[in-house]
Amino acid sequence: MTERFRPGDRVLTSRADPVHHTRLPRYARGAAGTVVELEGRYPLPDDRSRGLPAELQPVYAVRFPAAELFGAGDHQVTLALWESYLRPLSEEVARDE
C-alpha cells in the first residue's frame, strides 16, 4: 500500500464529528498542518472500535501551529493521525493563509 502524503505536505484535517470512537481530537478538526513523517501502518480505530474490518492505514506525525488549533500560542503541536483524517490542503487555500 502506498502513502498518500509525504513529509512536508500541507494537509487539512477532517471536520467530521463522528458518533463513534476516533483518534482525531475535536480541537484538531478542520485544521491545517504539515506532515512530518510516516509513523507506520495501523488499523483505523474508528472501524476497529465498532467491530468492523479495519485495514492497516498509514499514520503520520502532523505538526500544527498552536495558534491554528487554539487561536493563541507560539509553540507547535504534533499529532499522530490516520490517513483518512487528512486531505491535501489545496494551493488556493494555502495562498489565502
Add this chain to the structure above:
Amino acid sequence: MSRINDVGGMEGFPLAGQELNEPPFHADWEAHVFAMNAALIRRGCYNLDEFRDAIERMPPQEYLAASYYERWFHAITALLVDKGVLTAQEVSGD
C-alpha cells in the same frame, strides 16, 4: 458527536498534578482491573479500540466523577455484558 473524553483545549479544568513518588496502583483492586483488562484483550474478548470506546460512552456525569481505574472497570463490565460474557444481573450482584 464529541464525547466527554474529548476535552483537549477546553478551559476550566484544574492542571493535572503530578503525585510525588506515585505508586503504580493506589489500591489492590486497581491492579486487578489492570490485569483483567490485559487478559481479556489478549484472549480476544475485545480489542483496545473497543475498550477506549467503552470508556468514552460513559454518561458524562459518571465519567467526570470516576477515577482513572473506575473508568476502566466501568468499560470492562460494559463490554463483558455487550459481548454476552456476563449478564447485567451478574455484574450488579443482584
